[in-house]
Amino acid sequence: MRALEWIVIVYSAVFGLLATVGPRRARSSKALVVSIVTIAIAALAPRAPLFLRLLAPNFYLVAGYWLPALVVPKSAAGLASSPFERWLAHTDARLRPGLPAVPAPIATLTETAYLLCYPVVPVSLALVWLAGGTDAVPRFWMTVLLSGLACYASLPWLLSRPPDRTGLHTLALRRVNRFVLARVSHSWTTFPSGHVAVSWAAALAVSRVSLAGGLLLAAIALGVTVGAAAGRYHYVVDVLLGVVVAVAALVIT
Numbered sequence: 001m002r003a004l005e006w007i008v009i010v011y012s013a014v015f016g017l018l019a020t021v022g023p024r025r026a027r028s029s030k031a032l033v034v035s036i037v038t039i040a041i042a043a044l045a046p047r048a049p050l051f052l053r054l055l056a057p058n059f060y061l062v063a064g065y066w067l068p069a070l071v072v073p074k075s076a077a078g079l080a081s082s083p084f085e086r087w088l089a090h091t092d093a094r095l096r097p098g099l100p101a102v103p104a105p106i107a108t109l110t111e112t113a114y115l116l117c118y119p120v121v122p123v124s125l126a127l128v129w130l131a132g133g134t135d136a137v138p139r140f141w142m143t144v145l146l147s148g149l150a151c152y153a154s155l156p157w158l159l160s161r162p163p164d165r166t167g168l169h170t171l172a173l174r175r176v177n178r179f180v181l182a183r184v185s186h187s188w189t190t191f192p193s194g195h196v197a198v199s200w201a202a203a204l205a206v207s208r209v210s211l212a213g214g215l216l217l218a219a220i221a222l223g224v225t226v227g228a229a230a231g232r233y234h235y236v237v238d239v240l241l242g243v244v245v246a247v248a249a250l251v252i253t
Helices: 003-021 029-047 050-055 057-070 074-078 083-098 104-132 134-152 172-184 194-207 211-230 236-252
Strands: none
Touching: 003 029, 003 057, 003 134, 029 050, 029 057, 050 057, 050 104, 050 134, 057 104, 057 134, 083 236, 104 134, 104 172, 104 194, 104 211, 134 194, 134 236, 194 211, 194 236, 211 236
16 A cells, blocks of 8 residues: 555544544534545555556545535534634735735736636646656655645634635636635635645646646646635635645655
8 A cells, every 4th residue: 555545544534533523513424424435445546456546546635625624513604713814814914915916917817727726636647647657646646645635634723714805806717716616615715725735736746757747737836826815715824835835745755
C-alpha cells in the first residue's frame, strides 16, 4: 500500500471517529458512511487494476473536502461569527485596501480561472500521465492530496464563512461561480484556501514532467488566486497561505 493511501485512510478514520464519538451535535451518519467508503476504496486500491488505482484519488480529494464539513453541526451556520471568523474579517479589513484594484476585463479572466479550478485536477492528471507515464502519477497525487487535505482538515475547528460581499460589483461570470458554489460546495471557507492550494499544487506537480503544461496551469492557478481574493470567495490570508501550502507540499514530495 502506498503512503498516499495510508494518509487517506488515517484522515478518513479521524473524521469517521469524530462522526461517531464526538459531541452529539457533531455526530453524522453521512460522515461515517463517507469515511467507511473512502477507507474501503483506499484499502482495496492495491488489488484494483492500475488505471483504477491511479484514478481513485479524484474520489479521495472530493471525500476529503466533504468529510470535515459533515461533522460540523448544521446549527453552526446560523450562529454568530466565531472568534476565528472575526479575526479573518479584521485582517481582511487591514490587507484589502493595500491590494491593487482589478479592472473588469481582468476580473472576468480571473473569474473564468476560478471556474476552471474544478477540471484543473483531472486535466493535470491527464498531462502527468501522458508526459511522465504511470510512474509519475503517484507523486502527482501525493502533492495534490497533501495540499487539499491540509486545507480541508482544519474546518471543524476553524469555522468561517466567506467574506462580506456587500458593495462588490457582480460580473456575469461571478454570478455563475456563485451559482456553482451554491450547489457543489459546503458553503464554509477552508483555511487555507483549498481552491488556491490545489490549483497551485497541480500546476507545480505538472511542471515536473511538462514545463509547458505547468506554465499553462500556473497561469490558471494565478487567476484562481486573484479571483479568490477579488471575488471575495476567500479572505486574503486564506489565499496567501494556500500558495504556501502548495509550495510546501511540492517540497515534501
